[in-house]
Amino acid sequence: MKHRSLYLSGIFLLALLFATAAGPSVSPYTFDQQDPSALLQPPSAAHWMGTDRLGRDLFTRVLAGGRLSISIGLFSAVTALVIGVLYGGAAGYGSDRTDQILMRGLDIVFALPDILLIILMMVVLGRGLLGIFLALTLVSWVTVARLVRGEVLRLKEYDFVAAAGALGAGDSAVFFRHILPNIVGPLIVTLSYRIPAAILAESTLSFIGLGLAPPAASWGILANEGWSGMRFYPYLIFFPSLFIFLTILSLNTLGDRLRDMFDPRGGPECWD
Amino acid sequence: MILFLARRVLISLPVLLVIATITFFLLFLVPGGPFDREKKLPPEIEANINAKYHLDLPVWKQYLFYMSGLASGDLGPSYKYPGRSVNEILHDTFPVSMKLGLASFFVAISAGLAFGILAASFHGRWVDRAAMLLSSGGLSLPGFVLGSGLIFLFSIKLRLLPPALWEGWRYMVLPSLTLGLGAAAYIARLVRSSLLDISFHEFVRTARAKGLPESRVLLKHMLRNSISPVLTVSGPLLAGLVTGSFVVEYLFSIPGMGRYFITAVTNRDYPLIMGVTLVYAVVIVAANIIVDGLYAVVDPRVARR
Numbered sequence: 001m002k003h004r005s006l007y008l009s010g011i012f013l014l015a016l017l018f019a020t021a022a023g024p025s026v027s028p029y030t031f032d033q034q035d036p037s038a039l040l041q042p043p044s045a046a047h048w049m050g051t052d053r054l055g056r057d058l059f060t061r062v063l064a065g066g067r068l069s070i071s072i073g074l075f076s077a078v079t080a081l082v083i084g085v086l087y088g089g090a091a092g093y094g095s096d097r098t099d100q101i102l103m104r105g106l107d108i109v110f111a112l113p114d115i116l117l118i119i120l121m122m123v124v125l126g127r128g129l130l131g132i133f134l135a136l137t138l139v140s141w142v143t144v145a146r147l148v149r150g151e152v153l154r155l156k157e158y159d160f161v162a163a164a165g166a167l168g169a170g171d172s173a174v175f176f177r178h179i180l181p182n183i184v185g186p187l188i189v190t191l192s193y194r195i196p197a198a199i200l201a202e203s204t205l206s207f208i209g210l211g212l213a214p215p216a217a218s219w220g221i222l223a224n225e226g227w228s229g230m231r232f233y234p235y236l237i238f239f240p241s242l243f244i245f246l247t248i249l250s251l252n253t254l255g256d257r258l259r260d261m262f263d264p265r266g267g268p269e270c271w272d
Numbered sequence: 273m274i275l276f277l278a279r280r281v282l283i284s285l286p287v288l289l290v291i292a293t294i295t296f297f298l299l300f301l302v303p304g305g306p307f308d309r310e311k312k313l314p315p316e317i318e319a320n321i322n323a324k325y326h327l328d329l330p331v332w333k334q335y336l337f338y339m340s341g342l343a344s345g346d347l348g349p350s351y352k353y354p355g356r357s358v359n360e361i362l363h364d365t366f367p368v369s370m371k372l373g374l375a376s377f378f379v380a381i382s383a384g385l386a387f388g389i390l391a392a393s394f395h396g397r398w399v400d401r402a403a404m405l406l407s408s409g410g411l412s413l414p415g416f417v418l419g420s421g422l423i424f425l426f427s428i429k430l431r432l433l434p435p436a437l438w439e440g441w442r443y444m445v446l447p448s449l450t451l452g453l454g455a456a457a458y459i460a461r462l463v464r465s466s467l468l469d470i471s472f473h474e475f476v477r478t479a480r481a482k483g484l485p486e487s488r489v490l491l492k493h494m495l496r497n498s499i500s501p502v503l504t505v506s507g508p509l510l511a512g513l514v515t516g517s518f519v520v521e522y523l524f525s526i527p528g529m530g531r532y533f534i535t536a537v538t539n540r541d542y543p544l545i546m547g548v549t550l551v552y553a554v555v556i557v558a559a560n561i562i563v564d565g566l567y568a569v570v571d572p573r574v575a576r577r
Contacts, residue, residue, distance in 0.1 A: 092441050108294065111287055111553055115516050120549065122539055200414055207416045208522045208534055227420055231428050241417040249412035256408075 009250030023063035031064035073199035084144025092152025184205035185262035192255035348543040358547035369528035373514030380451025384459025392467035410457030419450035419523040436525040466498035507563035
């Protein structure tokens with residue numbers, strides 16, 4: 001009973017993963033298949049979520065959009081995790097001088113809001129899949145690096161780390177074999193918060209027209225396409241929005257529960 | 273105290289300088305320029321435009337030119353709006369974003385406090401669970417989803433409030449709700465957990481034991497002692513609301529800094545992009561300094577360090 005929200009979000013996420021992975025190939029339509037005889041149909045048995053103004057099946061588009069949005073979120077979060085661990089590890093385990101230089105670099109990134117940085121990076125990198133992936137990774141890894149550095153500084157004082165060093169283990173061996181396994185918990189929690197943050201950022205950017213561009217179909221693009229016709233065809237914006245909301249909600253719930261498991265003292269996650 | 277604040281301002285100047293420099297060179301790296309057209313311009317006109325905006329100078333000269341302008345507070349001309357300087361545009365749009373930010377800050381604090389207090393005083397019962405469920409939802413709801421939902425309900429279906437533009441207080445309701453409710457969900461959690469933490473202290477038991485009504489114990493004795501986490505986040509929160517408004521400004525067609533930023537990005541109006549970025553950075557740095565100042569008031573040890 002206590003873990004009902006955890007089970008619900010787990011089931012939703014698994015179903016979503018399965019549907020977005022298998023759905024687009026099972027569906028009788030493709031996400032960009034136009035049908036001039038069925039423009040702007042409301043939801044029906046043939047088109048579960050209706051069709052858009054080019055007669056494309058919205059259900060198929062939402063599944064295809066999910067595939068794109070979730071992959072972007074997942075890959076950028078994992079890449080950010082790897083970079084953050086290496087950078088934070090180097091800062092925390094290196095000399096004081098290295099630490100100073102590496103952390104000053106992070107301060108600059110922290111001085112600007114994430115979404116602004118992402119937009120600036122998109123201006124430089126271009127509005128493509130690679131551009132948004134790199135931009136999201138770029139703002140994500142900083143959080144991970146700070147966390148890892150803090151944990152490394154804390155764990156460095158423990159006897160088992162000193163013992164490993166005394167037994168002749170090199171710096172990188174100490175870090176990867178002895179320190180890293182001890183911070184897996186916080187890392188998993190961070191990862192589970194970075195994925196929904198990345199999905200949110202991608203869909204927001206695509207919605208205001210600065211992220212991915214049509215004909216690609218991500219959830220943000222679908223919501224943007226539905227937005228202009230919301231007065232008469234509200235289902236076009238409703239279904240993509242619903243999927244974005246449920247996905248982020250489930251991932252956040254998962255993150256909250258994981259945090260409770262790994263750190264029972266933890267307070268609420270930082271706003272934004 | 274004044275020395276402390278002065279030092280903080282001095283420390284943050286290099287940060288702003290570095291941000292300006294990095295943004296300048298990032299934007300300079302971008303292939304293509306603001307005056308690229310599908311059809312090539314005649315070379316004389318192109319040369320004239322480049323000369324007017326100093327685009328014909330080497331990079332380092334452009335940089336020095338921009339920086340010397342910046343030192344005297346001049347952010348340069350806008351590429352897209354001929355005859356208007358970035359300063360003028362920011363002068364018109366910043367107050368709009370600031371007003372929107374303040375209104376949503378008010379929404380965030382008042383709704384957050386109300387729901388947090390409600391949840392804590394009904395701890396463990398259905399009111400508490402419902403409030404926390406709402407707060408989880410609010411934390412996961414993207415701004416454009418909430419905003420379009422509010423527009424659909426209050427403007428299209430009920431016809432109560434205008435769906436766009438910025439011409440009076442009725443135009444502010446939906447945008448500030450859209451921007452403020454997510455933050456309210458966060459504040460509510462903060463207030464609730466802070467109130468629950470404090471409810472086990474002796475002074476709370478004393479207040480109850482001497483027969484004060486529960487509402488007085490809660491509002492007078494507990495709230496005052498649990499408000500500091502809210503103070504802590506309020507500075508960054510306000511900065512986040514002022515600088516995070518472009519989605520809402522886009523959604524409601526509000527002529528604020530964020531919407532100009534979006535069009536500046538699509539138009540490659542580099543001086544305007546830089547100007548907005550710098551204003552955002554200043555707002556955030558200033559908010560952090562103010563919070564540090566508040567800390568110093570609360571805890572004098574901070575100022576002496």
